[in-house]
Amino acid sequence: MQLFYNPNITKIDTAFVFDKDESRHIVKVLRKQIGDKLVITNGKGYLFYTEVTVSDIKRCEVKVLSHEFKERRPFRLHIAIAPTKMNDRYEWFLEKATEIGIEEITPIFCDHSERKVIKPERMEKILQSAMKQSLHCYLPKLNPSVSFDDFITSNFKGHRFIAHCEESHKIALKTALKKKSDCLILIGPEGDFSVKEIETAKEHQFIPVTLGNTRLRTETAGIVACHTVALINE
Secondary structure (H helix, E strand, C coil), X not given: CCEEECCCCCCXXXXXXXXXXXXXXXXXXXXXXXXXXXXXXXCECEEEEEEEEECCCCCCEEEEEEEEECCCCCCCEEEEECCCCCHHHHHHHHHHHHHHCCCEEEEEECCCCCCCXXXXXXXXXXXXXXXXHCCCCEXXXXXXXXXXXXXXXXXXXCEEEEECXXXXXXXXXXXXXXXXXXXXXXXXXXCCCCHHHHHXXXXXXXEXXXXXXXXXXXXXXXXXXXXXXXXXXX
16 A cells, blocks of 8 residues: 555545645656545544546546544654754654654754754655655654753653663663553763753653663664564553
């Protein structure tokens, strides 16, 4: 099955028209014709089963045959992760985290962060592409980038963890996690969180955790955290 994404389609629609760029892709690149079936998600849990009625590179129109709603997972995973020095590594994290399953992502700027600027528009496109490729019907929420100090004081209902490399008492994330429980996991930059940031996180009820016996790159740590949560909740 090939999945298409458009946030504007709703459960009350009986027909839908794609914009010019999407129409061109569907008709010219994918060579979809009248009568061909398309499956569309709005990224909010709905799948729409449609049939092409107008096959034009400037206006591809479909009629909605049926739709179904997929329930969310019984827990939410939110990862706040520092942007990496190399953009492609962060983009790799976004792609793979979406494929594995994640509900929310926040880029955080830390004391040791080497990158202070990101491109949210490109990040959104990567999330959308990964959602379609993995046949998910929920688009992860990408929050605006924020400083560590501002983020740490935000409200969050659920378990809070900070993964860091300092030689201090930590427990394994797989041991700390609870099934079907919301959780927020902090992942630091290449230079790790500063000692001050770790202490601040602990003051705000974040539990220090380890992701294994080896030192991981930022993006790898994010993926290990996603996969650990997925395994615990199988």
